[in-house]
Amino acid sequence: MSMDEAGLIQAAQQGDLTAFNRLVLAYQDLVYNQAYRMMGETEAADDATQDAFISAYKHIRSYRGGSFKSWLLRIVTNACYDELRRRKRRPTQPLEPLDPENNEEMESARWMVDPGESPEEALERVELDRALQHCLDGLPDDFRTIVVLVDIQGMDYTEAAEVIKTPLGTVKSRLARARLRMRDCLQGVWELLPTAFRLVEERDL
Amino acid sequence: MISNISPGDWESLSAYVDYRLSESEHTLLEGRLQAEPELQRALEEIRRIKAVAWYATRRRAPHNYTLSPRQVKARAASPLYPAFRLASVLASVLFAMVLVGDFLTGVTSGVPILARMAPPQTAEIQVMEMAMEAAAPAPLEAEAEPAEQQADALSMAAPSPSPTESPVEESPPSPFLGESADVAANQAAPYPLPTQSVALEAMEEYGVGGGPAAKAAVTETPTPTVTPTPTPSATPEPVEEPLRAAPAAPEQQQDQPPAQAVADAQAEVADRALFTIPYVNRWVIWGLEGLLLALAGMALIAALLTRRLR
Numbered sequence: 001m002s003m004d005e006a007g008l009i010q011a012a013q014q015g016d017l018t019a020f021n022r023l024v025l026a027y028q029d030l031v032y033n034q035a036y037r038m039m040g041e042t043e044a045a046d047d048a049t050q051d052a053f054i055s056a057y058k059h060i061r062s063y064r065g066g067s068f069k070s071w072l073l074r075i076v077t078n079a080c081y082d083e084l085r086r087r088k089r090r091p092t093q094p095l096e097p098l099d100p101e102n103n104e105e106m107e108s109a110r111w112m113v114d115p116g117e118s119p120e121e122a123l124e125r126v127e128l129d130r131a132l133q134h135c136l137d138g139l140p141d142d143f144r145t146i147v148v149l150v151d152i153q154g155m156d157y158t159e160a161a162e163v164i165k166t167p168l169g170t171v172k173s174r175l176a177r178a179r180l181r182m183r184d185c186l187q188g189v190w191e192l193l194p195t196a197f198r199l200v201e202e203r204d205l
Numbered sequence: 206m207i208s209n210i211s212p213g214d215w216e217s218l219s220a221y222v223d224y225r226l227s228e229s230e231h232t233l234l235e236g237r238l239q240a241e242p243e244l245q246r247a248l249e250e251i252r253r254i255k256a257v258a259w260y261a262t263r264r265r266a267p268h269n270y271t272l273s274p275r276q277v278k279a280r281a282a283s284p285l286y287p288a289f290r291l292a293s294v295l296a297s298v299l300f301a302m303v304l305v306g307d308f309l310t311g312v313t314s315g316v317p318i319l320a321r322m323a324p325p326q327t328a329e330i331q332v333m334e335m336a337m338e339a340a341a342p343a344p345l346e347a348e349a350e351p352a353e354q355q356a357d358a359l360s361m362a363a364p365s366p367s368p369t370e371s372p373v374e375e376s377p378p379s380p381f382l383g384e385s386a387d388v389a390a391n392q393a394a395p396y397p398l399p400t401q402s403v404a405l406e407a408m409e410e411y412g413v414g415g416g417p418a419a420k421a422a423v424t425e426t427p428t429p430t431v432t433p434t435p436t437p438s439a440t441p442e443p444v445e446e447p448l449r450a451a452p453a454a455p456e457q458q459q460d461q462p463p464a465q466a467v468a469d470a471q472a473e474v475a476d477r478a479l480f481t482i483p484y485v486n487r488w489v490i491w492g493l494e495g496l497l498l499a500l501a502g503m504a505l506i507a508a509l510l511t512r513r514l515r
Contacts, residue, residue: 021271032266046267053270057277129261150223151258157225176212176219182254190253 009068012060020057027069028053030153031076037148038080040137048083052076070162073153077145077163084141135185143178150175208247215247222251289507296500303493 005026011019031052036045052075063071136144142164149160150171161171210218220226221234238245 017272017274017277024271025269028266028270029264031270033264036264042267049266049270053272054277057272125261128257132257132261147258151255154259157223172220172225173216175223176216179219179251179254180212180215183250186254186257 005068009060009063012057013063017057020060023068024053027072030069031072034073034076034148034153035080037133037136037152038077038144039083040133044083048076048079052079055079067159067162070155070159073149073155074163074165077149081141131186131188135182138185139178139181143174143181146171146175147178147182151179208243208250210243210247214244215251218244218248218251222248222255286507286510289503289510292500292503293507296497296504299493299497299500303497 005023008019008023012023028049032045032049035048035052036042039045039048052072056072056075059075136147139147145164146160149155149163150157155163157168157171157175160175161168164171166174217226217230217234221231226234238248
């Protein structure tokens, strides 16, 4: 934790909203990514991220040091759990955005493409993103959380254990089982991977 | 082609990719990787999964999530909210208390509180009614029993007074219940329980027990000096007259409550008196109800306020 971050946290704990907003700007991509991969929808991720930051501001006085990043990720993960539980009680059909050309729902995620990429790269990334999210959605919530924290957010086991309040051994075994399920799910989309990600014998073929 | 390795090996490989194996485990696994192509294939699969996750995930927030003062203030709860929440809890507790109180005072069973505070005469009438109910099958049993057994029962229920004492003037022991039991019941009950004289008055008042003759039969308790083996040829002795006079008047015998039944009824009333809340101050009830109403109003305001905030 940098001194600047510590000072911002202390100021935010005393009610300084500007200091808190600087922390928001520093962590909003991280928090949004976590919410998006947990929820699988941009709207739901948007709501969860906003709720998480509001909750963080309201409870920042309960922050007792440690990794502020882990503390924020724990808040957004819990917000996602709450929303996922609510959806299981009241399942709804998600709405896809409308294609302006034919006014029909877009099944692919073309509307999320970064305009800076080439069309091939963009298509490849979008398809891969869809496949990944499809496999993540098929995982149990606990498994999905650990995969997102470790493989997507790049946290180590200790940080992940701190976020989800779980022993280190549980994180290790849960991640291994989640990866096993991901492997089975991703079998059909390996051909979408760029050459650098293919297996050695597949590259040799 | 999917690798086929044991779950334990898969977990070790998963930890190996993340550098979470100990030194010895790491060395051992690397040796196996050199020798087992299946293990190496599984390792490649895990690395590929990590690569896919890393490659496909950089996503920026669609907008800034900075909070405005209005946004924070609008979401903040009212400072009175804890008080309203406490009011809701108190209202619930009081509601439960009122329900329990109703149950204990018998209101839920349809008997009003004021009816439970009935004057003592009501209890006496209840004693007599219960005694009459219990005495209904008595004549048949009385006919079957020999007179000697009735005399024994009477002698066991009441100690025999000395012949010199007048049973009426000296407040003799009750033919229905022992004097000590009567006193104990009176002490236990919040109001005096019906004694022998009260019961007799009630019998007269309601025309129960066959009138003065029955009263005489009850009050003038015969001295149980029954001869164990009466000779059939002998003339009836005066001491046996009351006992033999009872079967001679069947209508009186039917109306007269047996001693044991009346004793049971009195004991039952005494038991009820022990478990009855004798006096409920209506101001306390009204105060509780008023407090409950006020708390319910606060809870309603809290609910409306919370809904408005959302």
